[in-house]
């Protein structure tokens with residue numbers, strides 16, 4: 407299990423257990439990736455999928471009473487539940503950063519699902535009470551994924567605090583990538599989980615005005631010491647995607663130039679996901695994509 411070799415020493419025992427749990431799952435490693443666990447703090451783990459082409463990172467907060475996953479992984483298997491079971495015995499809920507397929511892979515395996523309380527997410531509730539994410543929102547056909555309808559235990563209002571027992575997490579609404587994008591702020595430790603709003607790679611703009619407004623709001627709520635963790639790794643898929651305020655300022659400034667018409671960008675394509683887009687470089691590996699058309703012909707945006 408070479409990917410587990412890099413686990414921090416404190417996790418050696420867990421690494422062995424995970425190796426056992428994953429021993430039978432080697433067949434789909436290339437397609438769906440496997441979870442690699444990084445302990446970021448006493449109460450916070452990052453669950454990376456470095457073998458998956460989108461290099462997703464999901465996060466597990468553990469309080470005294472409860473645990474909360476931010477995103478459910480890209481993997482459709484039950485592995486994320488197994489991984490979480492190795493890390494905590496507290497009851498676990500999951501809050502997706504938004505409703506794209508690569509953040510919902512393990513969602514059906516959670517018994518407690520939270521969603522942001524937004525007109526958009528409420529519109530997804532069916533008459534039987536279950537929530538159904540349409541393909542036009544989920545985009546799962548890129549990976550041949552279908553998300554079954556699911557029960558939502560709790561709707562979280564923007565700005566509301568989720569209390570895990572000695573650990574308070576404030577959910578912040580940051581539309582721009584999608585209209586339902588949210589972040590999670592750990593105010594006790596000044597850690598901000600940014601989902602697809604901010605990570606050190608290509609940022610996909612769904613709505614430029616919203617994105618810019620959300621970046622301004624983000625900058626007002628963080629300082630030089632705030633540590634930001636995003637949902638997709640940069641060049642090195644084994645490195646937890648971490649950013650700081652200075653990088654957010656650069657991204658905000660670059661987006662302002664785009665909106666002012668001062669940066670037309672370069673033509674961009676990627677065989678796995680993007681037929682055409684405009685790429686606007688920000689900084690070492692960080693760029694902004696606008697005018698996106700996916701490889702299946704769909705336009706991205708709202």
Ligand SMILES: [Zn+2]
Nearest residue numbers: 506508602637
């Ligand atoms: Zn994503």
